[in-house]
Amino acid sequence: MTELSGEATESIFVQLDVRIVVPPGVKPITRVSDLLASAVLDEVTETDRVLDFGTGSGVNAVLAARKSPTVVAVDLVPRAVAAARSNAVRNRVAERITVLRSDGFDSVEGRFDVIIIDADDADSRVLTAFFGGLDDHLAERGRVLLHTEMRDDLADLLELITEHRLHRSIATQRSITRGTHRIPYVVFRLTRADEPAALSTD
Structure with a gap:
């Protein structure tokens, strides 16, 4: 990920050969954003219907x-x-993407083979609503890619995963240095409990 502009009005990033403009007030791209991005490229196929949540x-x-x-x-x-x-439009994929304003799943119709969520800064209300909507929107053999920091309240997230009968494996993970601490980040791959997953973290 390369930041090309530090201007106050917007930031421009090049990540995995895409050019992304991030205006003020929009969630920034960080030095671990490529973790989820790489998992997306590894997971998504040409036959998948994909939802990018948030x-x-x-x-x-x-x-x-x-x-x-x-x-x-x-x-x-x-x-x-x-x-x-x-x-x-900037990356010439506008005909492949429908962008909607939606409070959670309110404007979302149908089921998806892959659902993507960057849950790194999501609060409990957002996560509860997200997991509550999966029954109606995750395809039978669908996969969720969920990115998060391995923080102190991770137990709450893992409880939601278990509560909604999802199997978790690790798609990818990496630690970064923040001050004097090493902070681990992970992308979980979630599937319905009766579907196979490659690597359990239990």
């Missing part, structure tokens, strides 16, 4: 659209919706 600047939707012709990206923040649409 799309922000649309970076993961744009990456998914390099593989899949059917991507839906949702966000509650109007500025994020506008940014995601602009970035889809």
Whole structure:
């Protein structure tokens, strides 16, 4: 990930060969954003219907659209919706992405083979609503890619995963240095409990 502009009005990033403009007020791309981005490229296939939940600047939707012709990206923040649409056009995948303003799953219809969420800064309300909507929107053999910091309250997230009868494995993980601490980040791959998953973390 390379930051090309530090201007106050917006930030421009090049990540995995896509060019993403992040305006003020939209979730920034960080030095661990490539972890989820790489998992998206590894997981999504040309036959998958993909949902990017809380799309922000649309970076993961744009990456998914390099593989899949059917991507839906949702966000509650109007500025994020506008940014995601602009970035889809900028990267020439606008015809593959439908960007919607949505409070959770409110504007989402149908089921998806892959659902992407960057849950790193998601609060309990957002996560509860997200997991509550999976029954209606995750395809029978669908996969969830969930990115998070391995923080102190991770037990609450793992409880939600178990509560909703999902199997978890690790798609990818990495630690970064923050001050004097090493902070681990992970992308979980979640499937329905009766579906296979490659590597259990239990």
